[in-house]
Structures are given as structure tokens and as C-alpha cells.
Amino acid sequence: MVSSQETDRTDGLIQLDVLGPSGSYRSRSRATVPDVSGRPAAELSLAPTVYVDRAMAALRRARPLSADERVAAIVRAGRLFATETINGLTVGEYEHAVSRVGGVPIQVVRAATRTALERSAQLHHGLQHARPWGAVGDWRDPLTRAGRAVWTRRGEVFAVHAAGNHPGTHTLWPEALALGYRVAVRPSRREPFTPHRLVTALRMAGFGEDQVVLLPTDHAAAEALLRGADLAYGSDEVIRRYADDPAVLPLIPGRSKILLTADTDWRDHLDTVVESIAHHGGTGCVNATAVLVEGDPAPVAEAIAGRLSVLPSLPPEDDKAILPVQSAVSARALERYVRDRAAGARAHLGGDGFVEELGDGSAVLRPVVHQLERADDPRAGAELPFPCVWVAPWSREDGVTPLRDTLILGAYTDDDRLIDAFLDEPTIANVYLGDHPTYWTATGIPHDGYLAHFLMRTKGVIRG
Structure with a gap:
């Protein structure tokens, strides 16, 4: 077993082991994790199906820590994650690896590290917002003597099929640990460093190896992960195949939007609109992908394009980087896709191409602004992993349908x-009124509803 403080590199590659119920496991089957230039950066061990089956069984046999112990351990884990050397990587080395491999600007990764620290410290407080006000958290609460609802888990084992678009996606699933679930995380090969670091920090903070595991797998073994869990969520294709299963919560594209009506002056809010599009490199589900305008959309599109056009093209690890980076091959493929999809739309920015190669096999995804003729154009719902926005006219007759x-x-x-x-409107998850960017959040505010509402239920209890 490799110590959490030991530098673990082979031939210069960071080794990311399976973190199973009996410690670290380096399998014979490994996937190379390249950086944005295509150079190998890490090796990710892959757990075979039989190993996954045994790990999920171990999670089911394990009993959770007490509620107070769980909360305290998550707080400690947040501090360790954000400040300590883990798996041989300092915080700075970890952030550099995420930036170079995921193509996310380094400042975005640093902000996500701070967010992980803050959310772990506030996690228990945030969960109280999700609990029904009339329910108590334990049947031993004196209120149950007169009859009360008790908030209880819907199961015991939770599987996470993690997204790799942004390290901040890993600040949500620790809620399941706080609620007493044992958790299995299948990391994305696109960015496995964050979940590996977080699972290690949680174990260092007091969670047993049979409480939280990291199970990188191929697709066949990923099915075993789902079979062994009571509930699961995520955004990969394995999860999407189970989208109709009530025990599976698929994370769908955000398709966040902005509406500018004629009773407000859009010029007063241009800064917020542009920040909503480009914040964190435009990589998040909370970034605006469509702007609907009551009136002529052309001036708005032109103004947005003017602001976005001056953003610099830099390697992701540069402190001044704002835009995401991919391998030149994948960036060119994405460029072809977007240009085909945008055929017939008026291009205000990026119409002739938006890929700027950096000369090392990587390329910056520069912003794109297209103007559509109708609010109900389906292209307005296209979500892409960089600042790409569709601007369209909207009228009161269009109503809520395009939104x-x-x-x-x-x-x-x-x-x-x-x-x-x-x-x-049930398909609009959150409504921010006035000058608030679409990426705004705060403790207790739901993301796409409360995850705890999927994980928990209430039971009526009365006792003598």
C-alpha cells in the first residue's frame, strides 16, 4: 500500500490506484491519462468486474459512522484536500495536473479547491435546508414521543459516476456520506485526480476503507457498480442507459439561459451576461448557453462578441488563462461539429473557426457567438464545453416554451x-432575477433540486 504522503510516480507518470475496501490496488489493466498536448500524464488502474462486485459487497456490510463523526470527518477532509500533500502531490501540483489534463484554466481549479474547503465546512448546515421542516433526523429525538416524521435513507450504498468537466462537481456527492451512505465513486478518465484526492482525504479524515471507495472501471465493470448500489447518479453513458430507473438520477446538460425583456436596459447588465457565459471557461452546466432578447437581438450579440473576442489564448496552467484547452485533434473535431450545427445562423464571433493551436499539440477553444432567427430554434439548447452562446429574439407570444x-x-x-x-414551469430548475450571474450559488441553495431529496425519505414514527 502506498502512503498518502508518498510520491507515487512510475516513469514520470502519476499513479492513480484503485482505492478499494482493503486499501490501494494497482491492477494490471491501466489506462493512460494524457494531458491536453497528448503526452501521458498519469496511469489509472482499472478495477475488474469481480473486484467491483467484492467492493460493493463490502460497502453493504459496513455500518456507517455516527452522524456527528461523519460530519466532523468531512470537515477534516475538506481541510486536508485543500491544504495537504496527498498521494505525493502538493495542492499546487494537484491543481497543475488537473489543469494540464482537463484543460481547465488553473485559476478555475484553484477556485474549485477553495469551494471544496468551504462546502465541506458548511455541508451539515446546507443539508438542514433540504430536510423537511417537520422532520427530525433521528428516531431518538424526543419529539417522536408525540409522533413525528423521521428523515431516513432510501438505501445504504450510493454509486457516483463522476463527470470530468469541472473539479467542482465533486463537492456534491459527499452529502451522501454525511447522510450515512457508503459511497463508491467511478472517476472520469478525463480528470481522475480530484475524486482520487478527495476519496483519499476522506479516508485520512476518519472514514473507513469500507465506507468510501474509488473504482475506476471499463464500461462492463461500471454495470457492476450500478448493480451493487441502491441508488446512483452521474452523467456518463452508462447512467444514461438507466435514465428511466427510479433508483438512478441522471445529471443532464444544464442549458442555462438568460432572458432580457424590453422593460430592462440590457446595457446595464452586459458585464453579468458576459460573466455568465465565460466564467470558469464556460465549462459548467451553470454557464449561459443562450440569451433571448425581447426586441432586436443583434446589438446584444454584437456587444457580447466584442467582450468575448478580447479574451487571451493561453495554456491552461497560465495564471492569466480564461479559456479551456483541449488536444488539437479533439478541438478540431468539436469545431467541425459546431460549424455544421451553426449553418445558416449569423456568426458574430467564431464563424470562420474558433480553435487556436498552441503549438504543442493542444488548442484553445475560443468563444463563439451566433444569432438565431427564432426563440424556439433547437440550437439554442446546445451546451458545449467552452463559451459558445446562441442569441435569439423572444416575444411575449413565445412565452415560457423556449425557456x-x-x-x-x-x-x-x-x-x-x-x-x-x-x-x-417544472423544467426550469432555478430562477435568478436581476443582476445575478447564472453561476451564483450559496449554502442551502439547491443545484438541480436537493440531492438529499433523491437520497432520503420521511417515515412517520411515534413511540412511548
């Missing part, structure tokens, strides 16, 4: 009836 299937709706309007309609 459906939206994670965050940033609405600039004073019309109470419209606001009521937004909140009544």
Missing part, C-alpha cells in the same frame, strides 16, 4: 406574471 429544460434561468424583467410562469 424550458433550463437549469438556471437568469431573468431580467419586472413582469410579475412572467416570473410566476417561470417558477410554475
